[in-house]
Amino acid sequence: MNKEKFLETLRKKLSILEESEILDILNEYEGYIEEKMSDGCTEEEAIKSFGNIEELSNDLLSAYKIKTTKEENKKDDFFNNLVDTFVKVFEHICNTFSYKNFREIIKFMIELFFIILLTGICKIPFTFITDVGNNILEELYVHHAIYNLLYSLWNFILEMAYFLFAVLFSVKLFQSCFLKEDNNVSVNKTEIKKQTKPKKELAKKDAKNIAFSSDVLENFMNTLAHIGFGFIKFILFLILIGVAFFLVGMSCIVGISTYLLFKGVTYFGLYLIFISLLLIGIFIFIFIFNVIFNRKNRTNVLLIASLSCFLILGIGCGICTIEFASTQVIYDQKNAEQEFYYDFEPNFVISTAIPAKNIIVDEQLDNQIKVVYSYYDKYSTVEIQPTLEETGKYHILRLRYATYNLNYKKFFEDMITNLKKKTIVANSMDDIEIKVYANSKVKEKLLEYRYEYNRR
Secondary structure, eight states, rough: OOHHHHHHHHHHHHHSSSSHHHHHHHHHHHHHHHHHHHHHOHHHHHHHHTHHHHHHHHHHHHHHTTOOTTTTTHHHHHHHHHHHHHHHHHHHHHHHHHHHHHHHHHHHHHHHHHHHHHHHHHHHHHHHHHHHHHHHHHHHHHHHHHHHHHHHHHHHHHHHHHHHHHHHHHHHHIIIIIITTTHHHHHHHHHTTGGGOOOHHHHHHHHHHHHHHHHHHHHHHHHHHHHHHHHHHHHHHHHHHHHHHHHHHHHHHHHHHHHHHHHTTHHHHHHHHHHHHHHHHHHHHHHHHHHHHHHOOOHHHHHHHHHHHHHHHHHHHHHHHHHHTTTTEEEEOOOOEEEEEEETTTEEEEEEEEEGEEEEEOTOOOEEEEEEOOOOOOSEEEEEEEEEETTEEEEEEEEEEEEEEEOHHHHHHHHHHHHHHTEEEOOOSSEEEEEEEOOHHHHHHHHHHHHHHHHH
16 A cells, blocks of 8 residues: 555545544654655555554544444454454465475474374363263253253364364464574575665564564464453353253252241251252352453452352251261052953963063962052052953053042142151152063963064
8 A cells, every 4th residue: 555545545534533633644644654764664664564544543533532433343353353364374374484495394294293193182181071971961861852952062062162272272382383483584584685685674674574473473362362262251151051040940949948947847958958059059150140241250259158158068968968867768568459360362462561570470370360550549549451452363461550630739748747757758659560470381471472572
């Protein structure tokens, strides 16, 4: 860009000012250009020393208390600067290698290979963390769609984290191993032309090359840091959503615990654990929220409060251990039972809903099959509905049943009464156990017919 083009562009950028103010600024910068040219700079070099004309005009307008559109164009400027930075780095590297001999290039390729290898080795801990997370998700498997969503999200986050780490790590190694040496290349380049250029121009050329390398690297690292901080905030935002759900769940649990306490259930250790976990979740939420939205964290207060909560958590765990050690667990026997007898016939098939371990040998039975339903009818009404159906040549015994009129109120009242006595009764409102009894020969035939029926 020559002087006329520069002044014309600057005039357009400053068009919001009064004409007299614009003329003062243009005259001032025209004087700067002529002064630099008198010191030996070319017209283009003098203009380039002012930096980006967009930033220059914004600074000048800011001096006149006029807001610029810098914030509005922030995103566009960011991506434009990112592309320009990558282009400048690429050009700088190409210029550097144009002055290296074959031996130096081979050495560079070997060192670059080891940087890539070292970056690949750093993938190992990320792979380990990914596998641990996947195993935890498999243990917490609830629903196929939810599992796939969490699995994909977890792997995406770890892959992006490794990608960001690999880029930053590789650039840092590349910078420390090679780009610091590139300044010497600029010096060697000027020394080749030393005999044809004055010393003053040589010194300016070296300073310019060094300043260019430093500015490009600084912009490049700042850009990567900006991307890195954005990605970290994205991960923190996802964690914040998880913590919010955790707080909702813990609030419900603390509410239920308060209700049980008023009812006389005195598991104080368990209540302390729930309250401390809720408070820890709140402090974590506050900390992450402040980090994401660039708010000041009172780190000392949060740290002291968190440590206090962990202390309460430890005390609660100790008390809870003592309380549960004194709690009696009773496995309540099913109080109702119904039996059904069937004559064994060829191609008699027991429903596949009955596992093989529930087909029990009873040699006292001759050619009969006994089906026993055992259930707990204190909180529900149970209707037993076994049916014998014919499907082709097979006689299929389907062991159906239905439960209704579930009395949840009675169930929870009895549970609270038992907890007051430090007793846990292990039973279910609608748990029904079905067992089939037959002699060994009949059992063998039953399993054989079932296998044939499933294979058909």
